[in-house]
Amino acid sequence: MKQENSIKIFDRKQVRTHWDEEKEIWYISVIDVIEALTGTDRPRKYWNDLKTKLKKEGSELSEKIGQLKMRAEDGKMRDTDVADTEQILRLIQSIPSPKAEPFKLWLAQLGTERLDEMQDPEITIDRALEQYLKLGYSENWINPVRYHHKKLIENVFLRICA
Helix, strand or coil: CCEEEEEEEECCEEEEEEEECCCCEEEEEHHHHHHHHHCCCCHHHHHHHHHHHHHHCCCCHHHHCEEEEEECCCCCEEEEEEEEHHHHHHHHHCCCCCCCHHHHHHHHHHHHHHHHHHHCCHHHHHHHHHHHHHCCCCHHHHHHHHHHHHHHHHHHHHHHHC
16 A cells, blocks of 8 residues: 655645545644644644534534544654544534635635536536646537537437436
8 A cells, every 4th residue: 555645735844634535535643733723833723622512513523533643843744633534624623714715715705616517517627638638638629528418318318217
């Protein structure tokens, strides 16, 4: 199992991350996220208080937090609370911070888009093709894909109506 540790920067703060290739999951340091979002000089204390609050509210988030060895400020490898991307996004929703608000708005937008896609799967294809355009794929590449997708949707619709 190949594992990769790296540092990401959010708002000029270091956030330690760990990629588990076998599970294909990013793990992110909870303490680093809390420090970046709150600006507190005591992120461990903040995390302990937040865990207590979440438990009282019935949240199981803190029970899903794991620990991995990550390089600490002193250069030593130390156990650190980590969470996967989904858990970090849930955690961000529990932190009252102006820096967390952009994340919350983004999550709400993603949720709305996903619900729209569930109602109309064609939206998923249209969004994917838009992304391909943004990535530099040509209209010549995208148009045949769009054409075949439209034909597939028509055929499925005809079978449902038959």
